Amino acid sequence: MRILLVDDEVEYLNILKKRMDRRGMDVTTAKSGSAAIAILRGNDFDVAVVDLKMEDMDGIEVLRIFKKMVPDMPVIILTGHGSQKAAREGMACGAFDYLIKPCDLSELLGKVREAAGKRPLGDGSHPPNS
Template sequence: MRRAKEGKPVTDFRVLLVDDEVEFVETLVKRLKKRKLDVMAAFSGKAALELVRQQPVDVVVLDVKMPDMDGIQTLKEIKRINPSVEVIMLTGHASVEVALQGMELGAFDYLMKPMDIDELLYKLQDAYKRKWCKQEEMECILPNGLKTD
């Protein structure tokens, strides 16, 4: 992860929470903003896709079960629009298999509902670190496929 001059981790990355449970999302947004994260919310897969198209997003926390467009469909579209966005699938006990399917399709990880806020924070930071490292690696690759030192 990038580090500030003082050696502290950079926390200025953007998170998008996607879940059709409005109260859950609003509460989570408040809790993450208290921890100085830049957080946006969407209450459907379609709304999430619009935000991903219009604004820079680093990490998406995506509920598996939503009406209209489920988490798997939304994940596929997010990765099509912007493959560098990391996605953490959010699931209940009954849909762990779907979350694992999401990981096969490019999701970074998954969390079970209800989740511990600290566990979410660790996963968000790890997902952002992965995105940042991938971008750094890509910037170091020359057109002929060789990496720079």
């Protein structure tokens, strides 16, 4: 399963990638919104996990662009910002679900699997490269 992790906390990205790799997942990390968009242009992912608050770009903004680029890729919001309001806003913009940091890895994986399972099957096409 290909997963894109977007967060400006590099340490968090690294440890999460290690743990998910260990569980047999193909994890790509991006430490900023713009980096994530660049990666998404050339790659296909089953699920994206995005932080809401990043230095260069608002997570909601990243989410919108993701949705534009790959409308059927589920996006899970994982945020340290405790405000449910922002999370709900994300939901309104098409996020699959949201989780609040710190969360149990099993919880996150559960959500990721759930999201990936919901993705329409048999769609092997790659996202447009432009």
